Amino acid sequence: MFLVITIFIAVTMQSIAQNNLFSLSQRLSMKVRTIISMAVHDKLLSMNLALSNKVINEGKLLNLISNDTQKLVDAVGNFHFAWFSIFEILVVSAFIIMEARASGVPGVVFVLLCQPIPIVMSSGVRKFRMEAIQYTDERVRMLGDLIAGIKTIKFNGWTDPFLQMIGRIRDNELYWIRRSLCMKFLILVLKDGIVPIASMLIFCTSAKIHGHLSASMSFSVLALLGILSRVLNFAPTGIQYAGEALAAAERLQCFLRVSNYCEDFTNDKCLEGACMVERPVAYAPQQPWIFNDTIRNNILFGSKYDPPYYEKVKTACCLDYDIEHFSASDDTEIGDRGVNLSGGQKARISLARACFSSAQLILLDDPFAALDPKTVSHLSQYMLRGILQGRTVVLTTQNYRVLDCCDKVFMMDGGTLQQLPRNNQVLKLFWNVKSDNDKEEDREIIDFALKHENFPNQSLTTVVDSQISISLPLTLSINEHKDAQNLNISVPHENSKILDSSVWKEDDTQKNDFDSFFNVNSQDLSYIGGFENSEMPTHSNISGQCVNEDNGISTTKEDRIEGLVAWKTLKRYFKAGRYSNFLLVFGTFICTQAARVILTYWLAVWVDNVFHFQLGFYAGIYACIIAGATLFSASRAYVYSYTTCVAANTLHREMTNGIFYSPLLFFQQNFSGRVLNRLSKDQASIDELLPITAQNMLENIVGCMGSIFMITALVPWFLLTLPPFISVLFFFQRRYTAVSRELKRLDGISRSPISAHFLEALQGLTSIRAYKMEENMNKRLANLLDRNNSAVILFQHVSRWLSFRLDLAAAFCVTVTAFLVVMLHDHIAPGIAGVILVQSLQLTGLLQYGVRMAADTENHFTSVERICAYTDLQGERPLRTAISLISDNWPTEGRISFINLTMAYREDLPPVLNEVSFEVRPKEKIGLMGRTGSGKSSLVLALFRLVDNRACNGSILIDGIDIKDVGINDLRQRLSIVPQDPILFNQTIRMNLDPFERHTDTELVEALKAVQLFNKIRKWDKPLDAVAGGDGIEFSVGERQLLCLARAILRRYFPMNFRSSCSWTNIMT
Incomplete structure (x- = not known):
């Protein structure tokens, strides 16, 4: 009885220590995720813009902050299994040798010699993961491009060819994902082969030396090998996580090592001169950057709200009429990339942002291209000549109508800067000459004006193996020096306006037909x-x-389904992977577990020498059962990896079809970060996390069924303890699932704004740099991460709540089983008693871990639920004509x-x-x-x-x-x-x-x-x-x-x- 109580105390103390370890690891994981996200964001805002297009894109950025970051987070929580397993294997091996004496040496040596195998296979998993992530980057990047250019796709009827291209990329990605999954499952197959073979070596050696097997030694060794089996199950997992984390760290490191600001704006070699700006700069780019927020916040962009001046800016930028017709005035939320605004409205909001800022230097990069002449006239009068009076304005344009607003006018042509007269009629004629080379009379007028005004032609730069860009991103020309005291720019006086008109020279030999x-x-x-x-x-x-x-x-607010994961979601997943495939999967799981139960039972028969045969007979049957269990386990790995990949691919195809055949309104109501979050993070969960979690759940549940069947067949009294035990387990499981499922959904919903924020930062890098809004963007990301972390940390605490209670219930079950064996020792053979104790120890671990995995599997099915919501979108119809x-x-x-x-x-x-x-x-x-x-x-x-x-x-x-x-x-x-x-x-x-x-x-x-x-x-x-x-x-x-x-x-x-x-x-x- 003392030993029974000791078992209960030992299992309870193990649970307390283990749950504290997991809690600390998960908190550390959350901190690592936050630090990596902030580091990537900080690098994104400070990296060399000239290299940004080559180093980063939307797909790669989303993978860095989701999949790659998740790999490092998983490694923090699971890497301990890798190094601690070495210590645990040595300790368990020592106990086996102490129990089996010399007979235990062959089995222990065999286990130790097989340890490099999972390490080598884990390196293969890492290689496959690196190959798969390349295609994942390409797929997500292309999906981001298609969402950004959805109007172009739909205008041209290009949905089918681009979906086919995505399908080809997805096939390549899935090829490597399947190989990676198959390798992971084969590593688990080692457990079904190495441990039984080691037990056979030990038992055969003992039977050969002593002439028989003792029950105490056999089942003690079998219990120790059960511990070793769990170690061999978790150790490869830790190694896999470590390998995948190394691959993810390499990708993150490549991005974080990209150089920051370049020293000159063209990335060419600077031959002469410098440009230095110390004072704040406001910038209106050629293509306006609009982020998903209200009109007012897009204009303020971090500046303090000043109602009188704000109204002046709205009027000057010709926004009063537009804002009046929005239902919420300037509190109207602008969709992603300004999808619910016209091109002119986006341009004027961008101009209003520049005007409202307190910057004394305003850079306007061809902002009037998308505006009608009347609006341009209004902006010239009330913006350029109005609220921007007293501030330096550098304007590039191809619209001669605004030239009379400028103090000086320059033309760039072939690398030279030529100052032009301000006479509007001469400028208009100059434009006409540039567009019609036959007007010699007008040309003479301009030449005469230039000659008498004595405007010199100024060489801008010497072109070295390069061409001058027609439209130069002005913020790239700013070289910041914190110690600088002056604004060094060649202007006649502080409050001047410069217009730079970029004009091509047409090849006279090229005819336009x-x-x-x-x-x-x-x-x-x-x-x-x-x-x-x-x-x-x-x-x-x-x-x-x-x-x-x-x-x-x-x-629209992102949809959030409440309550249990619907049966239709499970049915949809099974249908995607084909029902016949899943039936075959369940069959392989049952056959594998049946072989394990038969193996344990046959050991009891061997120990009791029921048939009175020689050693060879028992050992031969034992070896055949091991071979059958290993074969079933390997078949399970292949069939299961194939089936889950088929299901994931089908859901991905249906989701992309549902998204891109949806009406344009869908893209106006759902920002790209939300959609891409499902196409990347949720899809990655279905590709890799769900199969692993579901595999653990099925293996443990089937294992529980086998152990219960075995114990019940040998000790029918055990049935009396089973109903209350299972009732307690499922009571805790239901309470846990009700909370964890909603927290998992909140995690997914609060993660979408984070993805959207990174995409907005990538799209608006030049504007963010120009307005010096890096700190504000970092604060905004920190708030979004805090909101998401709140759901994550609560989910982790709830998981620990369930784990501790399941461990206590399991300890109680082991204690009751041991008590029954002690009470019925006169009616139970030693071999049978050993089988019961071993199976009860396995049952408690399998049942409590299986219940936990069942809850986690349901949580991962929220990703299936979120993806199915996009597969059922109402599409445009009809696609084809009668x-x-x-x-x-x-x-x-x-x-x-x-x-x-x-x-x-x-x-x-x-x-x-x-x-x-x-x-x-x-x-x-x-x-x-x-x-x-x-x-x-x-x-x-x-x-x-x-x-x-x-x-x-x-x-x-x-x-x-x-x-x-x-x-x-x-x-x-x-x-x-x-x-x-x-x-x-x-x-x-x-x-x-x-x-x-x-x-x-x-x-x-x-x-x-x-x-x-x-x-x-x-x-x-x-x-x-x-x-x-x-x-x-x-x-x-x-x-x-x-x-x-x-x-x-x-x-x-x-x-x-x-x-x-x-x-x-x-x-x-």
């Missing part, structure tokens, strides 16, 4: 909306209201009829188009004019069926066919558009122009020549296969717009839509 390509008849150019009209019937009532959202919130409705070359004429078209972005929002009716005849060129936010873009969205809900009424006919009857893929692939915001994907130029691969290289080259871009890329090796870069980073914004025009030329479909298609190009182009 644009008109001949289109073959358009010379018909009158018609305008809609109060300007000159042709005789076509026209009725227009285009609302000037912007896209409004309820209560000023454009993005047979015989349209011909292969439809539309043949290009006649468009808008009949009483009314459109609202949502059913609960007011319409933005009200009963619009007009007709476009074949081969007409129609100009649609209107103020920013007047509804021009809405009309185009309606034509491409990007907005289609029950609030949309009326009809649009193309060649007499209602587009509602045409599949969206057929419709969009047969229309052409050059968008206002040019988007290029990080793919080859060939892929950006022709993802369906329908055109020859000659046709692609001719299209590039038509838009005057082929000369730029012809110097590259295989120019059509050169990568355009993320968002077209190798091209200026104007050049990207020309590439979009080349896409439209290649399609050769009418009608063509040009949405401010020349807004970013210069006058000559």
Whole structure:
């Protein structure tokens, strides 16, 4: 009885020590995760911008802060198993030798000799992980590019080819993930082979030496080998985590070692001169950076709110009218990347941010390109000549209308800086000369003006194996020196304005056959909306209201399901992996455990010599059972890894299809960080974490079933203790799951803003640097991490709560079983008594660990739940057109009829188009004019069926066919558009122009020549296969717009839509 009580105390003390260890490890893990996240964020905000596009992208950034960071976090909590297992193996081996004497040496030596095997296999896991993460980076980066350019994807009907490309990347990624999983499971198979073989060596040696097996020695050794089995189970896990952490640390280290600020803005060798700015700088980039927050916060950007001046800035930046029409005024939340704003609205908010700042130096990088002339005139009068008076303004532009606002005007051409006269008529003539080389008379006037004004031509720099960029990111030109006292910049006086107009020189030999390509008849150019009209019937009532959202919130709150994980979620996962595969998996688990139970039972038969056979008979059967258990375990590893990968791949494919076939409204209401979080973090959980956790759960539950069956068959009285024991376990499990499941969901929801924050920081690096907002961004991230850590630490504490109570229940079960064996020792053979004690020890560990793994598996199924929510999204329909409705070359004429078209972005929002009716005849060129936010873009969205809900009424006919009857893929692939915001994907130029691969290289080259871009890329090796870069980073914004025009030329479909298609190009182009 003393020994029974000692067992209970020992198991309880072990639980207390173990749970304290896990609690400290988990708290340390959380700190490590926070430190790594902050370190990556700090490096992101301080790294060399010239290297940023080569070193980091959205996919790699998300993997660094999610998957790679998680690998290090897992290693902190599990690495102890690796080093401590060495000590534990030596101690257990010593006890085995003490118990079995010389007979134990062969088994111990065999175990020690086999230890390098899992280490070598773990290095293979690390290698496979490194291969898989390369494709994971590529996949997530491409998904981020597609979400950012979703309008381009949908306008062109490119969803299918890009999803196929993602599918190919995913197949490569899954190939290495499956190999990694299979290797992990094979490491666990070693436990099913090494320990039984070691026991056979010990028992055969003992039987050979002593002529029989003693029950005390055999089952004592078997109990010790059970401990060794658990050690061999956890030790490879610790080694795997360590190996994966090393791989993740290498990737993090490569990023953290990237150099910080470069010494000069072009990254070229500085030959002469310097630029130094000490005072604060405000910056309005060429492509406005808008983050997911209210309009007011986008304008303030960390500055103190000053209501009177704030109102002046709104008025000066022409925002009053727009803000009035938002439902929550300037408290309206702007969607991710400003998806619910027009291009002009984004530009004016960016200008308002620069104006509201207290900086004395304002850098404006071509901010008027997306604005209409009336708005430009307003900004010239009330912004440049108004609230910016008394501050230094450096402005680059291609709009000569704002030149009279500048104290000095310079032109950059071929690496030289030429000062021009301020006479507006001369400047206008100068622009005309630059766009028409035949006006010799005008040229003489300008030459005369330059000569008499005596403006010198100033050499800007000597070009060394490089070309001057047309549009220079101005914040890159700022070299900060903390000890500097002055602002060193060449201006006539402190409060001056400089305009830098960048103009190309067109190659006179390059002919543009644009008109001949289109073959358009010379018909009158018609305008809609109060300007000159042709005789076509026209009725227009285009609302000037912007896209409004309820209560000023454009993005929806992330969905959070409460309660138990629904059975339909489990069914969906089983269906994704195929029911037959999962049935085979369960069969292999049961057969493996059955072989283990039979092995233990056969040992009892051997000990009691039931059949009175020789040693060879018992040893031979024992060896056959070991071989069968190992074979079943290896088969289980292969089938299980294959099935889980099939399920993960199916869910990923259904999720991507659900996302990218969703209406445009989905992307306006869900910021990219939220979507990418499910495509990266949740998908990684299904790929790797869920299979491991579920495997542990199934193995332990099946093991429990085997042990219960064995003990009950030998000691029926054990059934009396089982119901209360199981009831207590499941009582604790239900209470734990009810809390942990919600905490896991809160973890997922609070993790999405962190991903979104990193993506916003990556997109707005230049603005953040210019406004010196790094500290504010760090504080914002710290708050987001604290919010997420609150859910994480509570989840960890709840896990420890469950673990301690399960351990106490397990200790009670062992004590009761031992008490029964003592009380019934006269009726139980020694061998059977040993089997009962060994099985009870295994049962308690298996049951309490199995219940814990069951709860963790349910928690991981919240990732399946979150992904299934995106697989069930309502998509655009129909995708394909009914047979015989349209011909292969439809539309043949290009006649468009808008009949009483009314459109609202949502059913609960007011319409933005009200009963619009007009007709476009074949081969007409129609100009649609209107103020920013007047509804021009809405009309185009309606034509491409990007907005289609029950609030949309009326009809649009193309060649007499209602587009509602045409599949969206057929419709969009047969229309052409050059968008206002040019988007290029990080793919080859060939892929950006022709993802369906329908055109020859000659046709692609001719299209590039038509838009005057082929000369730029012809110097590259295989120019059509050169990568355009993320968002077209190798091209200026104007050049990207020309590439979009080349896409439209290649399609050769009418009608063509040009949405401010020349807004970013210069006058000559």
